[in-house]
Amino acid sequence: MQALRADMFEEICPSSVLPFRIGADKWAGMVLRCLEDGPRRYSELRVPLARISPKMLTQSLRALERDGFVARTAYERRVSYELTALGRSLLEPIRGLCEWAEEHWDELLDARES
Template identity: 50%
Template sequence: MPPIIHGSSEACQAVNSILSRVGDKWTVLVVELLGQGPLRFNELRRLIGGISQKMLTTTLRGLERDGFVTRTVFPTIPPRVDYELTDLGRDLLVPVHALGEWARLNTGRVAKARVSFDLKQKDEAA
């Protein structure tokens, strides 16, 4: 399999920028939730749990800027704002789901590797 990042420095930086966005822990959760359909800000915040208003705002703005999410304001009182995945955002669900499944399948292997590493480090320090 060819490397993910190859070519010029500019190409590497572009790929790194995108991977930094989609690899963020909040981004994955937001994309997963919006994959089920449009949601309001407070619905997202409640479903995610543990995310601050500022962090959710920052995450949604970044996703909107990168073309993964649309923000629709409805002229009601109070204003209603819905967030929804774009076609690009829905395309992102495929690798996000695959990575999530890989993580679920390999949780035990990673935990075993961590224990082994930690024991080795402890032995080397003694």
């Protein structure tokens, strides 16, 4: 499994202006995308999600776990997070929302600025 890239989500990313929420907050979709290729440790998630405060990332992960999208596994010296079958079933709709946001990027920005 490849390491997550720090530039996985640009600072001005369509995901951050989507008018839709998955789970409890605007970061949940990005967290799910980070878990797409398999389990990740918290420190690995921090790399592409550096704009999210540690507190907010923890809250997002807890909410995703509570809602059944993410499973948390505690080992002796580490914790990992991975998608459940329910969480994996959201990946295709998330891709669709990302494509929609890219198509309507200018309109979304104009609406936010007005």
